[in-house]
Each structure stands twice: as C-alpha cells, then as structure tokens.
Amino acid sequence: xxxxxLSKIQKRFGAAEIxxxxxxxxxxxxxxxxxxxxxxxxxxxxxMIAGLEPISGGELSIGGKRMNEKAAAERGIAMxxxxxxxxxxxxxxxxxxxxxxxxxxxxxxxxxxxxxAADILQISQLLDRKPxxxxxxxxxxxxxxxxxxxxxxIFLFDEPLSNLDAELRVQTRVEIARLHADxxxxxxxxxxxxxxxxxxxxxxxxLRAGVIEQQGTPLEIYNRPVNRFVAGFIGSPKMNFLDVxxxxxxxxxxxxxxxxxxxxxxATDTPAPGEKLSLGVRPEHIRIGESRxxxxxxxxxxxxxxxxxxxxxxxxxxxxxxxxxxxxxQQRIAAGDVLDICxxxxxxxxxxxxxxxxxx
Amino acid sequence: MSAVAAxxxxxxxxxxxxxxxxxGYGFLAPWLIGFFALTLGPALASLYFSMTDYSGMSAPNxxxxxxxxxxxxxxPRFWTAMNVTFTFVLLSVPLKLLFALAVAVxxxxxxxxxxxxxxxFYLPSLVGGSVAIAVLWRQVFAGDGLLNQALNGLFGYExxxxxxxxxxxxxxxxxxxxxxxxxxxxxxxxxLRQIPQDMYEAASIDGAGRSRQFFKITLPLLTPVIFxxxxxxxxxxxxxxxxxxxxxxxxxxxxxxxxxYTLYLYQEAFINxxxxxxxxLAWVLVxxxxxxxxxxxxxxxxxxxxxx
Amino acid sequence: xxxxxxxxxxxxxxxxxxxxxLWMVASSFKPDNEIFTSTSLIPQDFSLDxxxxxxxxxxxxxxxxxxxxxxxxxxxxIGNLFSCSMAAYAFTRLRFKGRGFWFALMLGTLMMPQHALxxxxxxxxxxxxxxxxxxxxVVPKFLAIDAFFIFLMVxxxxxxxxxxxxxxxxxxxxxxxxxxxxxxxxxxxxxxxxAVFSFIWTWDDFFAPLIYLNDIQNYTAQLALRTxxxxxxxxxxxxxxxxxxxxxxPIFILFILFQRLLIEGIATTGMKR
Numbered sequence: 001x002x003x004x005x006l007s008k009i010q011k012r013f014g015a016a017e018i019x020x021x022x023x024x025x026x027x028x029x030x031x032x033x034x035x036x037x038x039x040x041x042x043x044x045x046x047x048m049i050a051g052l053e054p055i056s057g058g059e060l061s062i063g064g065k066r067m068n069e070k071a072a073a074e075r076g077i078a079m080x081x082x083x084x085x086x087x088x089x090x091x092x093x094x095x096x097x098x099x100x101x102x103x104x105x106x107x108x109x110x111x112x113x114x115x116x117a118a119d120i121l122q123i124s125q126l127l128d129r130k131p132x133x134x135x136x137x138x139x140x141x142x143x144x145x146x147x148x149x150x151x152x153x154i155f156l157f158d159e160p161l162s163n164l165d166a167e168l169r170v171q172t173r174v175e176i177a178r179l180h181a182d183x184x185x186x187x188x189x190x191x192x193x194x195x196x197x198x199x200x201x202x203x204x205x206x207l208r209a210g211v212i213e214q215q216g217t218p219l220e221i222y223n224r225p226v227n228r229f230v231a232g233f234i235g236s237p238k239m240n241f242l243d244v245x246x247x248x249x250x251x252x253x254x255x256x257x258x259x260x261x262x263x264x265x266x267a268t269d270t271p272a273p274g275e276k277l278s279l280g281v282r283p284e285h286i287r288i289g290e291s292r293x294x295x296x297x298x299x300x301x302x303x304x305x306x307x308x309x310x311x312x313x314x315x316x317x318x319x320x321x322x323x324x325x326x327x328x329x330q331q332r333i334a335a336g337d338v339l340d341i342c343x344x345x346x347x348x349x350x351x352x353x354x355x356x357x358x359x360x
Numbered sequence: 361m362s363a364v365a366a367x368x369x370x371x372x373x374x375x376x377x378x379x380x381x382x383x384g385y386g387f388l389a390p391w392l393i394g395f396f397a398l399t400l401g402p403a404l405a406s407l408y409f410s411m412t413d414y415s416g417m418s419a420p421n422x423x424x425x426x427x428x429x430x431x432x433x434x435x436p437r438f439w440t441a442m443n444v445t446f447t448f449v450l451l452s453v454p455l456k457l458l459f460a461l462a463v464a465v466x467x468x469x470x471x472x473x474x475x476x477x478x479x480x481f482y483l484p485s486l487v488g489g490s491v492a493i494a495v496l497w498r499q500v501f502a503g504d505g506l507l508n509q510a511l512n513g514l515f516g517y518e519x520x521x522x523x524x525x526x527x528x529x530x531x532x533x534x535x536x537x538x539x540x541x542x543x544x545x546x547x548x549x550x551x552l553r554q555i556p557q558d559m560y561e562a563a564s565i566d567g568a569g570r571s572r573q574f575f576k577i578t579l580p581l582l583t584p585v586i587f588x589x590x591x592x593x594x595x596x597x598x599x600x601x602x603x604x605x606x607x608x609x610x611x612x613x614x615x616x617x618x619x620x621y622t623l624y625l626y627q628e629a630f631i632n633x634x635x636x637x638x639x640x641l642a643w644v645l646v647x648x649x650x651x652x653x654x655x656x657x658x659x660x661x662x663x664x665x666x667x668x
Numbered sequence: 669x670x671x672x673x674x675x676x677x678x679x680x681x682x683x684x685x686x687x688x689x690l691w692m693v694a695s696s697f698k699p700d701n702e703i704f705t706s707t708s709l710i711p712q713d714f715s716l717d718x719x720x721x722x723x724x725x726x727x728x729x730x731x732x733x734x735x736x737x738x739x740x741x742x743x744x745x746i747g748n749l750f751s752c753s754m755a756a757y758a759f760t761r762l763r764f765k766g767r768g769f770w771f772a773l774m775l776g777t778l779m780m781p782q783h784a785l786x787x788x789x790x791x792x793x794x795x796x797x798x799x800x801x802x803x804x805x806v807v808p809k810f811l812a813i814d815a816f817f818i819f820l821m822v823x824x825x826x827x828x829x830x831x832x833x834x835x836x837x838x839x840x841x842x843x844x845x846x847x848x849x850x851x852x853x854x855x856x857x858x859x860x861x862x863a864v865f866s867f868i869w870t871w872d873d874f875f876a877p878l879i880y881l882n883d884i885q886n887y888t889a890q891l892a893l894r895t896x897x898x899x900x901x902x903x904x905x906x907x908x909x910x911x912x913x914x915x916x917x918p919i920f921i922l923f924i925l926f927q928r929l930l931i932e933g934i935a936t937t938g939m940k941r
Contacts, residue, residue, distance in 0.1 A: 052561050073567030085558035089580040089665040098576070099566030146562075383843040384764025391755040391774065391818070394811025398789060399777050405788035416791065463681070466674050479927055480682040486930070487689075487919050490872045491890040492912035495897060496692045499905060506691060509706075539685065543934050550935035599781065602874045606894055625783060630879060635787050642783040649781055 003028040003063055003186050004049070004154060010057035011044055011210070018044050020210040021058065026188065028153075031180050033189045035197040036207035037233070042190045043158055045207070049188065050079050050156050063153065073102070078147035079156040082163065084139050086131040086146075092118075093127040096146045110149075117148040120182070137168045144179070157189040161196065173199060194234050198222070206230050228355035231280050237312065239349070240286075240323050242279045242296075246271040254350070254358075260319070263294055265348045269358045277358065280349035283312070283326035286341050293342040299323055301337045306330065313339070410639035420636060427640035438641070440616045441624040444530060448620065449597040452537040456593055457586065460541040464548035465578070478546065485542035493536070494606035498523055501532045523607060526617035533618060536603050544589045551585030552578070583664045591656050598649050601626070621645055689916075696910035703905050718906035719914075725896055725907050728884050730914070733892040740802050740877075740888060741870040747809030748817050748866045749859055755812045756821035757847050761833060777815045790879060804880045805870075817862045820933075824858035825851060861933040864926045868919055889915045 004026040011019035019041045026032050034042040047053040049060060051072030060067045067075050086095050093114055100110045118124040121141040131139055140160065147155055157176070161169045177200055180187055191197055197204050198218045205215045206229075214226045225231035231239050247255040247262055254267035256277065271277060287293065299315040311331040316322050325341060333339070350358035385392070410427055412420035431438050463481060467474055487493055500506040503521030511517045522528040555578065563573050601622040604612065612619030612627070625645065629638035687709075695703045696718050698711040706712070723730045758764075759771050793804040812818060828851060836846045852859070877888045887895065893915050896908060923930065 050561075050565060052564070071567075072561075072565045077565070079562070079565050081558050081562060083556065083558055085556065085562040087559065087562070087577065098563075098568070102567040102572060146566075150566075380762060380843075381764045384758050384762040384767065387754045387758035387762060387843070387847070388764075388770065390751040390810060391758075391812035392770070394751070394808060394813050395773065395777065397792075398808050398811060398813050399780065399785060402785040402788035402792070403780070405791075406784050406786075409787060416794070463678070466678060469671070469674065471671070471675065471678075477678055477682060478931065479923075480686060482931060482934075483689075483920075483923060484685055486868065486923055487872075487916050489874075490916060490919070491874055491893045492692075492916045493689075495893060495908055495912045496688055498897075499692075499909065500688050506688065546931055546934045595781075599783070605874070605878075606897070609898070622783065626875075629787055629790075635791070639784075639787050642781075642786065646781050646784045653779075 003030075004188075005061050006045075006049075006058065007061075008058035009045070009048065009055060009060060011041070011048060011053065012056040018210050019048070019056075022210075022212055024205065024212065024215070026186060028186055029184050031177075031187045031189065031200060031202045032205060033191060033197040033201035033203070034205050034207055035191055035194060035233070036213075038192060039209075040207040041210040042192075042207050046156055046158055046188060046190045049075075049154075050077060051075050073099075076153040077156055078150045078152035078154075079158065080143045080147050080160045082159040084131075084143040084163075086139060086142055088131050091128050091130060092123065092134070092142050092145075095131070095142055096149050099146070099150055113149045113151070114145075117145045120148065120179070121145050136164055137172065140164060140168075140172060144176075148179075148183070153186060155185055155187040157187065159191055160189075161191070161193075176200065194236065198234070204234075206233060224357070225280075225349065226357050228278060228280065228351040231349055231351070235282055237283045237324050237326055239280045239282050241351075242281070242317070242321055242323070244277050244279045244350075246273055246275045246277055248273055253345070256350075258296065261295070261297070263296075264345075265294065265350060266345050267350060267358055271352060271358060276353050278351040278353075278355075280351060281343050281347060283324040285343050285347035286323075286325045286327075287343065288325070288327065288331075288339045288341055290342055293344050294348065296323075296341045296343060299325065299339045299341050301333055301335050301339060303335055304333050315339070406639045406642060409636050410643050412636040414636040414639075415633050416635050417633070423636070427637050428644070430637070431640060431644060437616065437619065437624060441612075441619045441621045444612075444617065444619050445598060445600075445621040447530060448534060448537070448600065449594060451531075451534045453590065453593045453597055455534070455538045456541045456544055457589060459538060460544035460548050460589065461582075461586070463541070464545045464552060465574070467545075468549060468552045478549065481545055482542035485540040485544075488536065488540035489602055491602065491606050494603045497532060497536050497603065498607055501528075524614055526614045529608070529614060529617045533600075533603050533607060537597065537600065544593060547589055548582070548585060551582050555581050580665050584666060587656070587660055587664045591653060594652055594656070595649055598645065598652070692909050693913050696906065696913045698906065700904070700906045703909070718904075718910040721904060722896070722907035722911040722914075725904070725911070726884065726892060726899060728887070728892075730889070730892060730911060732885065733887050733889045734914075736802070736886060737871055737889040740805050741867045743802070743806045744809045744870040745863045745866045747806060748812075748814055749863060751810050751812035752814065752817040752862065753821055753852065753855070753859065754847075755818045756825055757851055759818070759822050760825040761830075761846070761851070762843060774815050774818060778819060786879075793880065799880055800882045800886060802881075802886065805873075805876050809866075814866070817866070820862060821855070821858055824855055828854050857929075860926070861929050864922055864929055865933060868922060871918060 006022050006024040009019055009022040009024075010017065022045060034045060036042050044053060048055050051067070051070065055068050062075055062077075087098065090098065096114045096117060097110050100113065114127070115124065118127055121144060123138060123141050123145060126134060126138060126142070131142065134142065140163075143160070160176075161172055164172060173196060176187075176189075180200075189196075189200060201218055203215060204218055204221050206213045206221065208229055214221055214230045221230060221234050225234065228241065232241070242258060245257040247257050249255075249267070249270040250264070252266075253264045254269075254271070255262050255264050256279065258279065265279070281296070286296070297317045299313070299317060301313050301315040303314045305312040305314075308330065309328075311327045311329065311333060313325045313327070313331075313333050314322070315325070323341075325339070327333075352358055409420060411422060411424055413423050414420035467477055471477070484493075498505075501522035502508075503519075503524070505522075507522065508519035511519045520528070522532050559577055559581070560573055563577050568576060599622060600620055604618045604620040604623050605626070608614075608618045608623075610623075610627075612623045621641075622645075625638055625641045628634045628641060690709050694709045694711055697714050697716070698706070699713050699715050699717065702712060755774070759767065759774070789804070790799075793799055796803075798804050798807075832850050832854075833846050836850050841849065872890065873888075874890045874894070877891045878894075881887055881891060884892075884895070893908075893911050896911055
C-alpha cells in the first residue's frame with residue numbers, strides 16, 4: 001500500500017545537482033527517517049515532498065496522483081519546521097486554526113479540531129498565549145499541533161528536535177513515537193542524529209551527496225551496512241575500521257592478514273589474495289580477556305572514559321592503528337594498560353577498497 | 361524596533377574609585393556643557409520668553425499667559441498655519457507610507473537590480489531637503505515650467521502656474537514630500553527582510569495564497585516598522601521648512617497658502633522680532649508634536665504587534 | 669507575467685522620479701531659450717554659459733560660498749565625531765555615578781524639538797558676538813549637540829566585546845588609551861556613517877545659516893542659491909539650474925561613493941532625511 005512514491009527525483013541549483021535521481025516508495029502509515037550528514041540533501045528532499053522546493057526532474061506522487069505541480073497546501077501534507085515557524089503575532093489557537101480558516105472550514109469544526117489536538121498534546125491551557133510566552137518544548141508541541149489539526153495523510157518533520165535541550169529531546173522523541181502509534185499517519189522525518197533515526201524509524205533512509213546509500217529497518221542497517229559510509233554513520237561510538245589484506249579464501253571463510261597475524265572471518269565473496277580490505281568492528285562488539293572468538297591483537301590504552309554504565313577505552317594496536325572499545329559496566333582500566341581484544345566472527349564487517357561490503 | 365532594549369544600560373552600577381569617576385565625567389564633559397548651555401538653559405529661557413513681550417532689543421516684560429491666549433483666540437495667521445500644516449501632515453505622511461510600502465514590497469520579490477532601484481528611489485530623499493531641489497520644484501511647477509511643457513506636449517493642455525495658484529501651491533509641496541519616500545522605503549525593506557522565510561513556507565502549507573500571506577503575515581509582522589515610520593514621518597512633517605520657504609520666497613504665499621507652522625514661527629521670530637510671541641508659538645508646536653507622538657503610542661497597542 | 673509588470677512599473681516610477689533631476693542637469697547646459705521649449709534630456713546646443721553667469725551672478729563669487737560650506741561641513745564632521753564618540757564611550761564603557769541619569773537625559777534630548785531652543789540660542793550667540801560668523805553653526809557640534817549620533821555610536825560600541833577592554837586593562841592601558849587604541853579603531857564603520865551623514869546634513873542645512881549668517885561673504889552655498897533666486901528674479905533659469913546642480917553635486921558624489929554605508933545606516937537605525 002504505497003502512499004508516497006518518488007521516482008528518479010532530481011534537484012538542481014544551476015549546475016549543482018543536489019538530489020541525484022532518488023527512487024523511494026513509502027507505505028501508508030510508515031515512519032520513515034531520512035538521515036545523513038549535513039549537506040546530503042535530506043532536507044531538500046523533504047522540502048520537495050512538501051512543495052516548498054520545485055522538483056527539477058522525476059516524479060513525485062502521493063496516493064497515486066502526480067504532485068510535482070501541486071501547491072503545498074493541496075498535497076495533503078503537514079510539516080513541522082526546525083525553527084517551528086510559529087506565527088509570532090497569533091495566539092496558539094490562531095496558529096493552529098490558521099490553515100483551517102484558510103480552507104474556509106466551518107468555525108465549529110475548526111474549534112473541535114483545535115481543542116482535540118490541544119488535548120492530545122496537553123497544551124489546552126496555552127491556547128490564548130503567544131509563541132513568545134512559551135518554552136521551547138511548548139512551542140514544539142504547538143508546531144506539532146498545527147500539523148495534527150490538518151489531519152494530513154503525511155506528516156513531514158524537518159529536524160524538529162534540534163532546538164531542544166537533551167532531556168526534552170528524549171521526552172519529545174518518545175511522544176512523537178506515541179503520536180505515530182496513535183494516529184497511524186505516514187510520517188517522514190529528517191534528522192542528522194542517528195539515535196533519533198534508530199529509535200523512531202520503521203525504515204531508515206541513509207543519504208549521502210544526494211543519493212540513497214541504503215534503506216532498511218534500523219536493525220538491518222545496523223547489522224548489515226552496505227558500505228563503509230553507512231557503517232560509520234550509524235552506531236555510536238563509531239565503528240572501528242582496520243586496514244587488512246586478504247590472504248586466501250577457504251571453505252570456512254576468508255583468511256586475512258591483521259597486523260601480521262592471520263585470522264579467518266566468515267565471507268562468501270572471494271576477494272583476490274593480496275587485496276586491501278577494511279575490517280569493521282563496532283566498539284560495543286569488542287571483548288577483552290577472553291580466549292574465545294577472533295583475536296584482534298593487543299591494544300595499548302591511551303585514554304579511558306568512565307560513563308558508569310559503560311567504559312570506553314581509546315587505544316592503539318601494535319601497528320599503531322587506533323581503535324575504540326566500548327565495554328559494559330565499570331572496568332578497571334587506565335591509560336597505559338595493554339588489553340588483549342577479540343570479537344565474535346559474526347560481528348565482523350569487511351569492506352573492499354571502494355568501501356563496498358564484502359559479503360559474509 | 362529594538363530601541364527599547366537599547367535604552368537599558370547593562371553594566372552594573374559601581375562605586376569605583378575617583379579615577380573612574382574623573383574619567384567618566386572627563387569624557388562626558390563636552391556633552392554636559394552642551395546639555396546645560398545649549399539644551400536645558402535655552403529650554404528654560406524659551407519657556408520664560410514665551411511669557412514676556414521680549415523683542416531682542418529691550419528687556420523682556422512679563423505678560424503671563426497673554427501670548428498663549430492671543431495664539432488661541434486672536435491670531436488668524438496661527439490658524440492658517442495650523443490648517444496648512446495639518447493638511448500637509450495628513451496628506452503627505454499617509455501617501456509617503458503607502459508609496460514606501462508598495463515599492464518596498466515590490467522590490468522584496470527578489471528582483472534583479474534591487475540595489476540599483478533602491479539607490480534610485482533613495483536618492484530623492486537624500487537631496488530632497490536641499491535648496492536646489494526646492495528651486496527645481498519652482499521651475500517644474502511654474503506656469504511655463506517643465507510640467508506644463510510636458511502636459512502641453514502630450515495632451516495639448518495649458519496648465520496653470522501651480523506654484524503661484526493658492527489652490528495648488530500646497531499640493532506641489534506635498535508632492536515634493538511624497539517624492540522623498542525613499543528612506544521610509546529602505547526601512548520597510550529592512551523590516552521585510554526580518555520576516556523569516558519559513559513563516560511564508562508554513563503559511564503556504566497552510567494554504568494561504570499571496571494576498572492572504574500579505575495581509576495575515578507580512579502586514580501584521582511589519583506593524584512595528586510601519587509604526588516607527590509613521591511616527592518619524594509625522595514629526596518630520598510638522599517640522600518641514602526649507603521647501604515651503606524657498607518655493608514661497610519666505611512668505612508662505614500665495615496668500616498664506618503655504619504658511620507652514622515653522623515658516624510662521626520664523627517670520628515672527630526673525631522678521632518681526634517678536635521673540636516672546638515666537639517662543640510661545642514654538643512651545644505650542646512642541647506640545648502638538650508631543651500630543652501626536654503620545655497618541656500614536658497610546659493607540660499602538662491596538663494595532664502594533666510586538667514580539668515580546 | 670506579474671514579474672514583468674512589476675518591472676515595467678518600477679522602471680516607469682524610477683524614470684518619473686529621476687526625470688526632474690536629470691532635466692535639471694541637462695537644462696543647466698542648455699541656452700536659456702531652450703529650457704522653456706524643450707523637455708528633452710539632451711541639450712541641442714551644449715553650452716557652459718549658464719555656469720559662467722551663475723558663478724559670478726552674486727556680488728561675491730559662488731566659489732567663496734562653496735568654500736564656506738565646505739569649511740563648515742568639515743568642522744561639523746570633526747566636531748561630531750570627536751564629541752559624540754567621547755560621550756558614547758563614557759556611556760558604554762566607563763562607570764561613574766549618575767551615568768544612568770545622564771544617559772536618560774541624553775535620550776530625552778533626542779525627542780526635544782529644536783524649535784523651542786532656537787530663540788534663546790540665538791540671543792545667546794548674539795550676546796557672544798557670534799552672529800554672522802560660523803561659530804554658532806560649528807561650536808555646538810563640538811559639544812555633542814547631535815544626540816542622534818551619540819545614540820548611533822552607543823549602539824555600535826555595545827557590540828564591541830568588553831573582553832577587549834579587559835585585555836587592554838591587563839596590558840596596563842587606561843581609559844584614554846583604550847578609547848584611542850581599542851574602541852575607535854574598531855569603530856570605523858559607525859564613524860564613517862556618522863561622518864557622511866553629518867557632512868550631507870550640514871551641507872544641505874538651510875535654516876541655521878539663514879538665521880546666523882547675514883553677510884553675503886559668509887553665506888553657505890545653500891543660502892547663496894536661495895539669494896540667487898531673488899537676485900535673478902527668476903529670469904535667469906539657466907544660471908539658477910546650473911548653480912542648483914553644483915550645490916547638489918557634492919551630495920551626489922558622496923551618494924555614489926558611500927551608497928552602501930548610507931543605505932545600511934538608514935536601514936539599521938531608522939535614520940531620517
């Protein structure tokens with residue numbers, strides 16, 4: 001049940017191509033998160049869906065109808081802006097009713113909708129206030145309320161939490177997730193924060209330089225990143241990448257040369273012996289002081305962060321490659337310690353010299 | 361605008377050493393001398409003069425409120441001047457605002473050549489107060505002037521001498537004032553740029569078309585700037601002098617049709633040397649301007665949107 | 669379509685607005701009979717005769733008036749920059765008793781219409797024997813009488829980080845040294861804006877010279893031009909328009925040179941002319 005479809009969507013500003021042929025199908029009721037580094041085009045893509053940016057090429061359809069030329073208001077969408085874009089001269093009530101009044105909806109119906117949305121968002125007591133009199137979190141709710149009253153088929157969120165402090169961000173994130181569960185509308189959400197992406201999305205779309213690098217459920221992307229970029233972008237702390245060299249392919253996997261010692265990792269692809277590869281291991285998948293698993297070498301600790309629930313050690317391997325290790329609980333580690341580190345073969349990601357995943 | 365915030369001094373009060381006190385008053389000395397000698401002293405003196413028959417020659421004699429009574433009850437030229445000045449203010453200020461706003465909105469559409477147009481429209485406000493432009497205006501609206509030549513050439517219409525006809529002369533000066541809408545326009549342009557773009561994006565998602573965006577977003581958000589411009593233009597219009605002086609040869613004629621308040625004030629003070637009476641006239645003008653400004657601020661809360 | 673219409677309208681309006689000024693310049697190069705018979709912007713017979721007649725049209729040559737105007741304007745610029753920056757520095761950077769009180773009074777003078785002060789000021793300058801000299805036009809500017817420029821500079825000085833002063837204090841600088849070596853060098857934009865506006869407003873000023881200057885030797889260009897209107901009894905329009913063009917010329921040159929400064933000055937402060 002596709003509700004929104006992008007086909008070969010392009011955006012050009014003069015000679016610069018910002019979005020380079022994006023194809024994407026979004027199902028009804030799905031929560032899709034666009035994520036990527038700044039400048040990747042995720043906001044531009046969202047604004048093209050919203051009707052705020054003209055589409056240079058390709059087709060956008062919503063509910064099976066071509067939307068390229070339709071005005072923003074006629075697309076059945078609502079948008080929550082990064083800055084909230086609340087009308088400063090209107091009360092909260094007016095901010096929420098403005099679009100409905102524009103559509104000449106009967107007063108009684110407007111009132112019903114505004115009060116219901118205010119009720120859902122627990123801002124009923126704020127309806128007479130002006131935006132300036134609200135806290136950041138309250139403004140955020142009004143911005144969402146303005147979207148809700150329109151009863152749109154699709155909600156668009158443009159980095160809506162980036163102006164909130166850390167605590168409120170977590171709280172609002174949970175509320176957006178609950179809102180999605182309650183009203184079941186399609187939601188498209190842009191963020192550069194991969195934690196927001198992982199926690200909110202049914203499906204994550206990772207963008208880089210105007211191209212979709214990978215799309216899938218959060219765990220698919222976490223477990224099987226298709227390239228080195230996605231692997232490095234999703235996950236915190238960042239995945240470690242070690243320079244390795246293919247030695248030989250065998251029935252039980254691929255033997256690689258890691259800092260002088262040969263280790264075998266599972267792989268079905270067979271890179272030529274001698275090819276330079278990159279071995280990716282997430283910091284949280286590294287263990288210390290165990291004899292089982294795949295030995296990665298000895299890590300000389302340079303710096304340790306004690307987070308209480310987690311201990312993060314930064315260090316160097318014998319061949320000076322740097323490495324981050326995230327260990328559960330409180331570990332007695334100090335700078336200067338030498339740790340024997342290992343990981344499970346199932347946690348190894350191999351990428352070729354172009355950054356593509358070597359399947360295993 | 362943010363003028364209110366600017367009126368507060370941020371640094372804390374401090375009873376620091378003598379050195380700092382000396383430095384402070386040292387740097388402030390020129391202003392302090394100027395304040396007492398050129399502002400406070402003259403203000404008090406002028407209040408006193410206004411209750412005397414001072415002529416500059418002989419010592420002033422106290423006459424109490426006589427000058428003010430005469431202004432109110434027995435001075436037809438005062439009422440003529442009031443009439444001329446109010447006509448001028450009530451015509452030129454709204455027209456100027458309207459032109460300035462319309463052109464600013466048109467220029468704000470992201471047109472090419474914005475800075476060129478802006479410069480062209482601003483130039484008249486920069487030179488408009490000079491004698492040269494008033495001289496030019498006399499020529500343009502003279503019986504055989506540029507306007508009538510053009511009218512004759514285009515429509516074969518023989519125009520009157522606009523300047524020397526009391527029915528039209530004031531309106532030529534109104535036109536000269538409206539011609540100088542440029543600086544108000546620049547302030548409007550700056551105000552329009554302050555309105556965040558995402559306000560319009562949100563409105564377009566809310567389905568508001570161009571005119572609804574203008575009346576529901578642009579205009580309300582611009583009200584502080586409109587208010588600022590209106591107050592400043594009104595005060596300026598009450599004080600208008602040079603154009604009327606040059607165009608009417610300092611007389612306010614023909615038959616007092618361009619007798620601006622300031623022109624009348626000038627004549628009483630420096631032609632007739634009635635310093636006492638002119639001081640009273642000056643204070644009446646101060647009161648009128650103060651009254652208008654106060655009224656503007658009182659009505660402002662009914663139509664001006666303030667952010668905070 | 670709409671855009672083309674707006675363009676057409678804007679071009680039409682700018683043409684109508686500029687036309688009188690362009691015509692003034694063009695006519696100053698026309699022989700007299702052509703002024704009243706042609707609305708054209710291009711003189712048929714190009715002639716400098718009007719300038720010659722105008723320059724010597726008064727008993728004292730126009731050159732003297734231009735020098736007078738220039739002298740007054742330059743002195744006013746110096747006076748304003750000197751006195752207003754000092755006051756603004758005291759208000760923003762120095763701590764002394766009564767600062768808030770004086771600052772409020774200074775803002776009050778911004779609103780005070782000058783008309784009420786005019787006659788006593790005149791009487792005072794008369795008693796000092798300054799009437800018919802340039803002193804009444806210049807001396808007040810050295811006493812920071814243009815509160816507007818103080819306000820402008822206060823706004824600007826507040827934007828200069830206080831840490832810079834504190835760093836200078838750590839380096840052993842006193843108030844005067846901080847003012848001269850830290851604040852003023854960083855304030856060039858606002859000083860330039862104040863200078864250009866001071867110059868233009870003084871150059872254009874008509875009222876004060878009209879009151880204080882009686883002797884034609886001392887006239888400013890504006891006053892001379894206005895007297896010239898009387899002297900020619902408006903019969904020599906060519907010479908009048910030529911001299912008008914000349915008096916506007918300095919403003920026009922400053923406008924070309926400092927356009928951006930002027931427009932930003934207006935936009936940010938709501939300054940008027």
